[in-house]
Amino acid sequence: MKSIVVSLLMVAGLTSGIHAQERVRVGFMSPLTGPQAANGVDNRDGALLAIKELNNRGIKVKGKPVTFELDVNDDVADPKQGVQVAQMLADKKINFVLGPYNSGVTMPASRPFADANVVVFTVASNPKVTEQGQTNLFRIGASDNQLGGKMATYAAEDLKVKNVAIIDDRTAYGQGVAGEFGEQAKRLGVKVVANEFTTDKATDFSSILTKIRSTKPDAIFFGGYAPQGGLMLRQLRALGMNVPLLGGDGICSSETATLSQVSGDLNVYCTQGGSMLDKSDKGQKFAERYRQEYKRDPLTYAAAFYDGMNLLASAIEATQSTDPQAIITHVAKGKFAGVSGEYSYDDKHNLKSSAVTVYTLKGKEVVPLKSL
Template sequence: MIHFPRRLFIASLIALMLSFTWSQSFGEMVVKIGVSSPLTGINAANGKDIENGVRLAVEEANAQRVRLGGRDVSFELDSVDDQSDPRIGVQVAQKLVDDGVAIVVGYYNSGVALPSALVFASAGIPMIHPAATNPAITHQGPKSVFRIIATDTQNSGTAGKYAVNVMKGQRIAVMDDRTAFGQGAVDEFKKAVTKGGGKIAIAEYTNDKAVDFSAQLTNIRAANADILFFAGLDSQAALITKRMRELGMRTQFVGSGGIADSIFLNVAGPAAEGAMAWEYGRPVDSLPQGRTFLQKFRKRFGTDCLIYAPFAYDATWVAINAFRQANSTKPVEVVAALRATQHEGITGKIAFDPNGDLTNPTSTLYQVKGGRWVPVTTIGAE
């Protein structure tokens, strides 16, 4: 019998274990999913909500041990802070490209999404939008851009028709924050009002840094407007409703997209009562998987989700399922799989039209009653 020295035996065992570990690591494929959203600044809460929605889906997928091309896959979250700034958005978009992400879930701001999309298109990287709603995002040319949320044409168009046909608005005012989202939403609202035979009595605007809206509201009051449709930040919407109350205005406030949240309620205070907002999709807790999602989100992050986490979660699973369907991360094959998507998500049925937008978008009108947002009606866009 041959006897090995003890130290040689231990060294050989360690080498064998390292070799096994290396071979296992070598066989695993790391697939990076990029996320761009505002993680600092005034929109950080919504940006973090998006990031957490993606993170939850990535963790669940890794627990399922997905395989592609015969190899185990480890999905990695690669998150960047675009600060709601188009210039910074383009810079961090290039970082995601350099990092080798296979797909991108983003954005929160349409104004950041529009220029950043071209960076990913030139690199052949597909994108899925969970929050950016300007219609132009999916009409810039690249056919690798998708969106799982209603566009401004759909959401604000629905709001405009409702203002004329149901609310019977006679003298309708509009105000936007001059961002790509704000202007786009108001433009679509105005088109729908005019098409429905309504009248825009006055159009005002501000900027996304403003905190005083006295001049605009004084003009709107003088125009005797019965409805004010505002498209901008939730915090600004809350300040506008407070100032309307202080000015003794009876004009009905109606907001668009991302306003029906706790931030609005906290800032507006008693002035929030009666305010309305058109939001994307259906109330999550009314959908088959909605309550389960809300519970596991709270368990994982210790807080309730805001508006966009369910959309970000769904966008991530649509991406992961596209990888599975294609059995690959090659962009051409993944884009083809995305175009064939038929996914029952938290937010509802997800399928894409030729532009990459939802085939069955919906919008829900909420109103503040008793200090909380209550759904009034849900309407499918035409």
């Protein structure tokens, strides 16, 4: 198990007084290797950008300068590995964590965090994540209710879909977002003509797609991630099926386009939590700083992890405390204006309101279409 501590110290005149600083270690976990590594690296770099800016700006608690460090861990999108990482972070007395990324990792990993009262900020979207009664955990992204439901609304009202086939990858995320899509689609009068499933390790979808082709859907919804979504799109087009491929935030990535080997307009639509970055001053500035720092565009959740780190720092500054319970109480009752929107919470620690944006893929560009 790898654990890399990234320490970004304030640069202006702190070396002489380093022993007077308070060091706040923040755990991070996401898949940094394996098929979903691109998303994990994106998450990590969003958090690191926030830490760099915070340390350069300087925050004090009771007159003492605070230095933030990110303890970076690879959970490989695997639930067992996620539990091991979570226990290790708890054993190291790390009080704050950004992540996990996957719902299937978050649910089992949340137990050791709850036992140690570690404050967790996760983008995991399955509704069950926040139905476990764990007061230490906050969702910093949209839930499947919002991602799947609003994709169904867009499909019915904007794409005029009448018949749809649904595939999920059997992960907690995939089943959750596909289930919410299907329920909302039915409420809007869209007929679900097929329900199929695969795995998050699969590479061949030809038999499923051939079976679906006979049902003549107007669109296919895939609940899963880009590594499967991209290959599915390639095989879909090879079978002569040019219907739209729909999905949640798991396929809202340039990786989907790259793996599909389809150029131009891919006829893919996906939902992602947050408002369109290019429609707000904060969003534009974040994207510019991210590109300057990493020489690439942010992917799905860099902005959310950036916001999560700033939400934590804001709570520490407001309470003048690094005590986990003080932070939990403040975040639960407070409001924070981030790059992706406003962070204020209901009693289950879901966001009270989360804008959801519909995107399409043109070439390798993820292009925003409409915020719902």
